[in-house]
Amino acid sequence: MAGTGLVSFFRNSMRRRSARRDVNRDAPRDESKSESARRPGERSPFCYSPGQFFFEYLVVVSLKKKSGSDYEPKIIYQFPKRENLLRGQKEEEERLLQAIPLFCFPDGNHWAPLTEYTSETFSFVLTNVDGSRKIGYCRRLLPVGRGPRFPEVFCIISCLGCFGLFSKILDEVEKRRQISMAVIYPFMQGLRESPFPAPGKTVTIKSFIPDSGTELIELTRPLDSWLEHVEFQALLQHLSPENILWLFASVVLERRIIFVAEELSVLSQCIHAVAALLYPFSWAHTYIPVVPECLIDTVCCPTPFMVGVQKRCLEQVLDQPMEEVLLVDLCEGKFLRSVGDERDILPAKLETEMLTSLKTHNSNNNIQTSEQVNAHVSNTFVQFFVKTVGHYTSHLKWNKSGQSSFQEKAFCKAITSRSCRKFVKRFVRTQMFSLFIQEAERSRITQEGYFQQKVTEYQEQKKKQRRNS
Structure with a gap:
């Protein structure tokens, strides 16, 4: 251990980040400036450009x-x-x-x-x-x-991130x-x-x-740079498709998630994979893929977090005075603790579509390369966001000076499916959605990239179906 000063540094850092995000959540969207916001078209939360140093x-x-x-x-x-x-x-x-x-x-x-x-x-x-x-x-x-x-x-x-x-x-x-x-x-x-x-x-x-x-x-x-930061195979090997979807439901509502595994490599790979499922959004809260033993009481944090703990520390974790958490055992492929509503968060029809897609992957697992697995899994979750919130650009109102404001009520009302609307009304209150919209309000240029490409494809497909019906 590097000393109590380092532990204090991490504690204070977490508190400052949480406090800043609480302020940003309530601030007017066109005034709030968050350094952790990303462009809607980008996959990785790690900002870089071609030509810079490989490492520090x-x-x-x-x-x-x-x-x-x-x-x-x-x-x-x-x-x-x-x-x-x-x-x-x-x-x-x-x-x-x-x-x-x-x-x-x-x-x-x-x-x-x-x-x-x-x-x-x-x-x-x-x-x-x-x-x-x-x-x-x-x-x-x-x-x-x-x-x-x-x-x-x-x-x-x-x-x-590669x-x-x-x-x-x-x-x-x-x-x-x-x-x-x-x-x-x-x-x-x-x-x-x-x-x-x-x-x-x-x-x-x-x-x-x-x-x-x-x-x-x-x-x-990799040519598909939005997938270079992740390896989904590890997650698929340790959790069933059903558990992955219920885990995703908890993460997308920014809850407290603890992962447990024996190996450091399994912890880091799986947590990075879960964070990548959120594309085009990004996790904006405490994020520690492998928690050092001396920082185990991080799991007592009242704000959202995603952390990984080695299984030999499980008893220490269970002894902590934790608030509601989802405790995921990657060794056994099951939840040790849950809130209880994980199965009811996602819209039923979309959840069934995603489950079918993930199970299709499992049946073809022996003939798929790592790149094919990444593309298949990523597309499954991208399509979920395309179908639930992909219409966000239609509810950005621009004035003559190039400023924009997001019409949240009209955005939610435009969703015809009752179950989808119920989910979206909860999702729009998350920090990740708020940051995403803040960035979209700043510039039309940011509304580009892989996600917007998939939104356009989906909208064109729906138009074609209406013409043929």
């Missing part, structure tokens, strides 16, 4: 003896080292570097030296007070050596670690000097390896 830091975290039989994670190497920072930048960097070890070893400080350890890949997210996020891509492995030793974590900190690409980078890091630490840094320097590719494009990194010569490593960014 590579840090190596190892366990160091603290007292008695306890150990604490410490950064033993940082690349690059930052100099000439302003005071505020230095303070922000110090907070970041304090937090990283805690999330690289979230499973406490009760470790013993090991002779065997299967390397594990996972990720965490650090959310700043302004709503911006950084991802830590981690590979925990046992360093080469003889006799019992501790695992170490190679952690790449980046504001870019898990498949960074997993390949960590593969290269691990391969070089088996040779020498010294071989890693030229590779990372080459990566840092290369621009992040545009969707569908490839960057080639030259890297010299002793006894092998110069290697050319190709890193390709």
